[in-house]
Amino acid sequence: MRHQEVVGYQLHIGAIQRKDHMLKSRVESRLNALGINQFEAVEGSELSRHFVYDILAGKKKSLRGKNALILARLLQCSVDYLTGVSDDVGSPPKEAPQVTRMRPIPAAGIIDEQSWRLQNADPISMPLFAPLLRYAESKQMLYWFRGEAFEQVKPGMFVVGVAAEDYIRNHGAIGPGSSVIIQKMRLMDGQKFTQLIMRKLSNSSSDRAFVKRLEQSRTGHDVSDEADSERIVAVPVLAMTDI
Structure with a gap:
């Protein structure tokens, strides 16, 4: 019973490691396809200058929330492609419509x-x-x-x-x-x-x-x-x- 628990834990860790590696390789693939480097990719965006660099260096091993959406738009692909959920490059997520807060009629x-x-x-x-x-x-x-x-x-x-x-x-x-x-x-x-x-x-x-x-x-x-x-x-x- 104890051996099964250890094996299960090791398999889980292995899956995460493969997913981390997938993120790095997918980002590299999109950079090459677009003909840009890691710094040019985030230029003018909300992401820090070293965001993509940290992924390629193995310092950043996951994507989540708003940053995942932004990076997918910058690299012109879907979030599922970057994270390894799909092998299809797909389309970048659409920008959320900006909601203007209107003052009520006086x-x-x-x-x-x-x-x-x-x-x-x-x-x-x-x-x-x-x-x-x-x-x-x-x-x-x-x-x-x-x-x-x-x-x-x-x-x-x-x-x-x-x-x-x-x-x-x-x-x-x-x-x-x-x-x-x-x-x-x-x-x-x-x-x-x-x-x-x-x-x-x-x-x-x-x-x-x-x-x-x-x-x-x-x-x-x-x-x-x-x-x-x-x-x-x-x-x-x-x-x-x-x-």
Whole structure:
């Protein structure tokens, strides 16, 4: 029984030694095939200058994790080939796609024609929604819709709006028939209050004035802080519920 244990252990060690030798020979084979030396192979990569040299010198006897993937890409072969699992050179592993962490759409206010909110009041807590890729080049804002339903938008839903100036610049004109989010401002007891409403523009003189005011803001005439004013701030592009 003791002899079987020793023999088994010796066989296991032998398998590891053959695998180590395989790694060295496979690396040498790929270097020759590519016509480069051990230092040129890792140039400009995350691997240390002596990474491949250590394999050829017998100092490094295994590959694992990220380093195995990187070396396989540098030597233009599969990890299985380098480690002796396969005799087929294979294809280098693909680069993992880079994931860009996107900031959620910032909360911009409550759409409710029945209420006024003190300007610069504490931020509103809203769910986190990722920006819409279709409007990635434009400023996006998140609104909470309250009050009476507007077309398919019902109370309690969240509305993504694209800043009016950006919408015109990147996506098209605003005019009669366009749904817009309008900010009203009033001075009450020496303090500024705002109200947000959503409706469709008509061809009336008042709505033409809204569009004109928007055009003035685009040309540098800022009316955002004027008391008793109304202006188009965004174009609603999506309404959704919090899942």
